[in-house]
Amino acid sequence: MKDGGNIENESIHRLLDGDLEPDEKKRLIEQVRSSPVLQEEFDALDGVVRAVEASERMAAPPFFTAAVMRRLQPKKAAWGTRANDFIFKGRMLRWNMATAFAATALVALIFAFAVRTRNAPMETAMLGQQEPVVNVTMRLHAPEAHHVAVAGTFNKWKTDSHVLTKQENGVWTISLPLKPGEHSYMFIVDGKAWVTDPNAEAYRDDGFGNQNAVMRVSI
Amino acid sequence: MSDGKVEEEYAIIRQVLAGDAEQYAALVDAYKDMAYNIAFRLVGDADAAKDMAQESFIAAYNALKDFKFNSRFSSWLYRIVVNKCRDHFRADREHVPVDEVCDFIAGTDHTPEQAASCRQTGDAVQQALNGLPPDYREVIILKHIEGLDYQEIAETLGVSVSALKVRAHRGREMLKKLLEGMGVAL
Numbered sequence: 001m002k003d004g005g006n007i008e009n010e011s012i013h014r015l016l017d018g019d020l021e022p023d024e025k026k027r028l029i030e031q032v033r034s035s036p037v038l039q040e041e042f043d044a045l046d047g048v049v050r051a052v053e054a055s056e057r058m059a060a061p062p063f064f065t066a067a068v069m070r071r072l073q074p075k076k077a078a079w080g081t082r083a084n085d086f087i088f089k090g091r092m093l094r095w096n097m098a099t100a101f102a103a104t105a106l107v108a109l110i111f112a113f114a115v116r117t118r119n120a121p122m123e124t125a126m127l128g129q130q131e132p133v134v135n136v137t138m139r140l141h142a143p144e145a146h147h148v149a150v151a152g153t154f155n156k157w158k159t160d161s162h163v164l165t166k167q168e169n170g171v172w173t174i175s176l177p178l179k180p181g182e183h184s185y186m187f188i189v190d191g192k193a194w195v196t197d198p199n200a201e202a203y204r205d206d207g208f209g210n211q212n213a214v215m216r217v218s219i
Numbered sequence: 220m221s222d223g224k225v226e227e228e229y230a231i232i233r234q235v236l237a238g239d240a241e242q243y244a245a246l247v248d249a250y251k252d253m254a255y256n257i258a259f260r261l262v263g264d265a266d267a268a269k270d271m272a273q274e275s276f277i278a279a280y281n282a283l284k285d286f287k288f289n290s291r292f293s294s295w296l297y298r299i300v301v302n303k304c305r306d307h308f309r310a311d312r313e314h315v316p317v318d319e320v321c322d323f324i325a326g327t328d329h330t331p332e333q334a335a336s337c338r339q340t341g342d343a344v345q346q347a348l349n350g351l352p353p354d355y356r357e358v359i360i361l362k363h364i365e366g367l368d369y370q371e372i373a374e375t376l377g378v379s380v381s382a383l384k385v386r387a388h389r390g391r392e393m394l395k396k397l398l399e400g401m402g403v404a405l
Contacts, residue, residue, distance in 0.1 A: 010388075013384075013387070013388040013391065016391070017369070017384060017387065019384075043405065044395050044399070044405045045391055045392075045395055047395075047398075047404075047405030048391050048394045048395045048398060048405060049363055049391065051343075051344050051398065051403070051405065052344055052348075052359060052363040052364060052394070053363050053364065055260075055342070055344045055345070055364060056342075057252065057256050057364070058252075058255055058256045058259045058260075058265075058268070059252050059255070059256075060251035060252050060254070060255035060269075060272065061255070061265075061269055064247070064251045064255070064269070064272070064273070065244050065247045065248050065251060067273060068244075068247050068251075068273050068276045068277060069240075069241070069243065069244050069247065071273070071277055072240055072243065072277065072280050073281075074238070074240050085238070
C-alpha cells in the first residue's frame with residue numbers, strides 16, 4: 001500500500017489524529033476488522049505512534065540551569081526602577097582596612113570642616129557684638145554743588161561709595177555707622193574737588209599738601 | 220496550564236525585564252527538560268541537544284522584551300528551540316545520518332549487519348526519527364512526544380493545521396518503513 005494511497009489508509013491517519021466522528025470511527029473499525037491487509041496496516045501505524053509516544057523523555061543534563069544563567073547578560077532596568085533600587089534596595093559593601101581608614105579620615109575631615117563652618121558666623125557675630133558701631137552724621141554746606149561724596153579710612157578712600165544727600169538749606173548730609181576710634185576723611189565735590197570738612201574736630205596732614213579731617217568716634 | 224500558572228510566569232518575565240535576571244532561573248528550571256528533550260529528538264545528539272537547548276534559553280532571554288503577554292512562555296520557547304535546531308541542521312547537515320537511516324526505506328541497500336547494528340543502538344525510534352526530513356520530524360515530535368495539539372503546533376511552527384496533518388501522515392508512514400526496516404516489531 002502506497003503512502004496515503006487509498007481512502008482507508010487516509011482514514012487510519014485521521015483516526016490516529018482523533019479527527020474521525022464517532023460513526024466514521026465505528027465504520028472504519030469494522031472495515032479494519034474485516035480486512036487482514038487493513039488490520040496489518042492499522043496495527044503498524046498504531047504501533048509507530050505507540051513506539052514514539054513511549055520513547056524515553058530525555059532529562060536535561062546536570063547543572064543545565066546554572067550553565068544558562070552564567071551566560072546571561074544582566075538586563076538594563078528602566079530608569080525609574082534603577083533609581084528606586086539605588087535609593088531603597090539593600091546592598092552589601094566589601095571593605096578592607098585601607099578603605100576603612102580612608103573612610104574614617106574622610107568622615108573626620110568632614111566633621112572638622114562642619115564644626116569650623118558652624119563656628120565661623122558665631123565668631124563674626126561675637127566680634128560684631130564686641131565692636132559696636134556708632135551712627136555718625138557728616139555735613140557739608142555747599143549750596144552750589146551738584147554732587148557730594150565722602151571718602152575716608154572707613155571706606156578705604158573710595159570716592160563713589162558714600163554719597164551725601166542735599167537738604168533744602170544747601171547742606172549735604174550723610175549718616176554712617178562707624179566703629180569707635182579715629183577716622184580721617186574728606187569730601188569730594190562734583191566728583192573732582194577734594195574739600196576738607198571745615199567743621200572737623202581735628203585735622204591731619206595728608207602728605208600731599210592738604211589736610212584730612214579727623215573724627216573721633218566713641219561710645 | 221492554568222491561568223494562574225501563566226500569570227505567575229508573566230510576573231517572572233516582568234521581574235526579569237525590570238532587571239532581576241536571577242528570576243529567569245525559575246523559567247529555565249521549569250522548561251529545561253522540555254527544551255532538551257525536543258532538541259535531542261530533533262538533532263539526535265546529546266551534546267548538540269544541550270547546546271541547542273541552552274542557546275534557546277539564552278536567545279529567549281535576549282529577546283524577552285519582545286515577548287507578547289498573550290501566549291504561553293512554553294509556546295514561545297518551543298518555537299525558539301525548533302528554530303535553533305533548524306539553524307543547526309543548516310549549518311551542519313552531515314551531523315544527522317539521514318542517508319544512512321533512509322537506506323532502510325528502500326529496503327535493499329542495507330546489510331543484516333547494518334540492521335543488527337541499528338537495533339543494538341537501543342533507541343530505534345530515535346534512529347528512525349533521524350531518518351525523517353526535518354519538517355516531518357518536527358511535527359511527529361511535537362505531536363506524539365510533546366503531546367501538543369495541531370493548533371498549538373501550527374502556532375509554534377507557523378504552518379497551517381492541514382499542512383501539518385499531511386506532514387504527520389507522511390512522517391508516520393516513513394517511520395513505519397524505517398522501523399520495520401530496522402527489524403522493530405510494530
